[in-house]
Amino acid sequence: MFIGRRSLIAAGAGALVAAGLPHSFAATRELRLAAGPTRAKLVGDGHPATDVWAYNGAVPGPVLRFRQGERARIVVENRLPQPTSVHWHGLRVPNAMDGVPDLTQPPIAPGESFAYEFDLHDAGTYWYHPHANSAEQVGRGLAGAIVVEESQPPAVDRDLLWVLDDWRLDRGARIADDFGHPRDASHAGRMGNTVTFNGAVPDSLEVRAGERMRLRLVNVANARIFGLRLEGHAPYVIARDGQPVDPYPVRGGMIVLAPGERCDLIVDMHGEPGERFAVIDAFYPQAAYRLVELVYAASARGARAPAAPPARLPDNPWKRPDTSGARRERIVIEGGMMGGFRGARLDGRQLDARALFQQGKMWALNGEVAGDHHQMAPLLTLRRGESVVVELVNDSVWNHPMHLHGMFFEVLSLDGVAPPRREFRDTLTLGPRGRAETAFRADAPGDWMFHCHVLEHQDSGLMGIVRVT
Numbered sequence: 001m002f003i004g005r006r007s008l009i010a011a012g013a014g015a016l017v018a019a020g021l022p023h024s025f026a027a028t029r030e031l032r033l034a035a036g037p038t039r040a041k042l043v044g045d046g047h048p049a050t051d052v053w054a055y056n057g058a059v060p061g062p063v064l065r066f067r068q069g070e071r072a073r074i075v076v077e078n079r080l081p082q083p084t085s086v087h088w089h090g091l092r093v094p095n096a097m098d099g100v101p102d103l104t105q106p107p108i109a110p111g112e113s114f115a116y117e118f119d120l121h122d123a124g125t126y127w128y129h130p131h132a133n134s135a136e137q138v139g140r141g142l143a144g145a146i147v148v149e150e151s152q153p154p155a156v157d158r159d160l161l162w163v164l165d166d167w168r169l170d171r172g173a174r175i176a177d178d179f180g181h182p183r184d185a186s187h188a189g190r191m192g193n194t195v196t197f198n199g200a201v202p203d204s205l206e207v208r209a210g211e212r213m214r215l216r217l218v219n220v221a222n223a224r225i226f227g228l229r230l231e232g233h234a235p236y237v238i239a240r241d242g243q244p245v246d247p248y249p250v251r252g253g254m255i256v257l258a259p260g261e262r263c264d265l266i267v268d269m270h271g272e273p274g275e276r277f278a279v280i281d282a283f284y285p286q287a288a289y290r291l292v293e294l295v296y297a298a299s300a301r302g303a304r305a306p307a308a309p310p311a312r313l314p315d316n317p318w319k320r321p322d323t324s325g326a327r328r329e330r331i332v333i334e335g336g337m338m339g340g341f342r343g344a345r346l347d348g349r350q351l352d353a354r355a356l357f358q359q360g361k362m363w364a365l366n367g368e369v370a371g372d373h374h375q376m377a378p379l380l381t382l383r384r385g386e387s388v389v390v391e392l393v394n395d396s397v398w399n400h401p402m403h404l405h406g407m408f409f410e411v412l413s414l415d416g417v418a419p420p421r422r423e424f425r426d427t428l429t430l431g432p433r434g435r436a437e438t439a440f441r442a443d444a445p446g447d448w449m450f451h452c453h454v455l456e457h458q459d460s461g462l463m464g465i466v467r468v469t
């Protein structure tokens with residue numbers, strides 16, 4: 001199957017054309033997203049279509065494209081058999097628009113709608129997904145990419161999105177409905193058996209000799225971490241989680257992308273017409289596989305002059321933390337199997353690990369299991385404008401891509417090593433027994449979620465609140 005730009009544009013065009021609004025600065029762009037059941041051809045010929053849940057009938061959902069500085073009004077209609085909400089992962093939106101049910105809004109009941117409205121302050125690659133019963137709703141297909149274009153985007157021949165997802169399907173290509181299984185919640189999460197690339201099991205992607213591509217990678221899987229190698233190419237990383245970095249080439253290295261994370265790449269297609277190169281996912285070395293093949297079109301095309309390294313993208317307009325004299329906090333992640341978890345508090349009661357497991361709760365942050373959002377005491381309470389250094393300690397043997405809503409944080413160190421260049425994230429993965437130091441400025445008032453983006457971990461307790469007053 002050919003997964004090219006055309007299918008992406010087709011997926012994205014519906015919503016935007018329907019809005020029918022010409023672009024102008026600070027214009028409000030109106031969109032509708034309906035979440036509901038449909039069928040999708042995930043696995044390809046020879047297999048039946050799969051019953052999925054989707055936005056506007058598409059898996060992944062339509063690409064929401066904006067220009068930096070625009071305003072969005074997005075009416076979400078719930079046609080699912082259960083309550084939902086939409087979270088705009090990575091976008092800095094007012095707290096009431098953040099899409100966390102029972103924290104920032106009431107859940108959207110079946111048959112009802114909710115209008116989200118916010119400004120697009122930051123350029124970059126983001127995504128949207130439900131924040132209610134997340135493991136099942138995202139696991140059945142509800143997720144889509146958001147692209148906010150820079151006012152002066154870098155010159156490239158093509159700007160492509162690779163939305164990576166992972167599904168647990170049975171032999172009839174049906175989604176296994178064992179959502180929230182304790183075996184998944186207490187281990188690595190719901191690992192699937194079928195990886196899709198923009199909503200279908202991919203075969204090859206046609207490229208042209210000499211072109212420069214921007215690739216926007218988004219991992220919307222519940223639990224699978226990707227570790228991509230583009231054989232024969234040296235992509236430059238230009239942004240992580242939508243935030244620019246000093247561009248650096250990934251030579252022979254792996255681009256690691258945990259659930260929730262994004263990575264923007266510039267790739268110069270240095271191959272010759274007719275050549276083929278594999279894109280390998282080798283994050284789990286025992287289970288490495290070819291994700292897709294880059295196939296150079298036979299017709300030669302006048303190659304551009306040898307491309308210089310890409311320039312740094314302009315920074316987004318939010319305030320960097322000031323770590324001198326910042327207060328220090330510590331957040332400890334505990335739980336799961338084989339980690340020596342003894343127990344924690346749930347809704348005000350101290351319970352041992354066994355009693356928690358029996359209630360489907362497997363994880364805690366600073367000794368507190370996420371339960372009823374109304375009763376949760378904040379993990380951190382910060383004054384607006386103050387900077388904080390947060391040490392993250394993974395006292396378990398599992399990977400945890402930890403995600404903060406509402407603000408970007410700087411990575412000061414990971415497992416004791418300072419990153420080679422300044423880097424800001426909304427999601428950072430702690431490996432088994434891993435540690436990190438992060439810093440951010442508490443600029444956005446409200447209650448913000450801080451949680452693991454392995455959705456089975458999130459749903460079984462690995463979530464807390466960061467309060468900015």
Ligand code: C2O
Pocket residue numbers: 087089129131260403405449451453
């Ligand atoms: Cu992408 Cu709280 O989530």
Ligand code: CU
Pocket residue numbers: 087088089090403404405406
């Ligand atoms: Cu988020």
Ligand code: CU
Pocket residue numbers: 398399400401452453454457458462
């Ligand atoms: Cu986790």
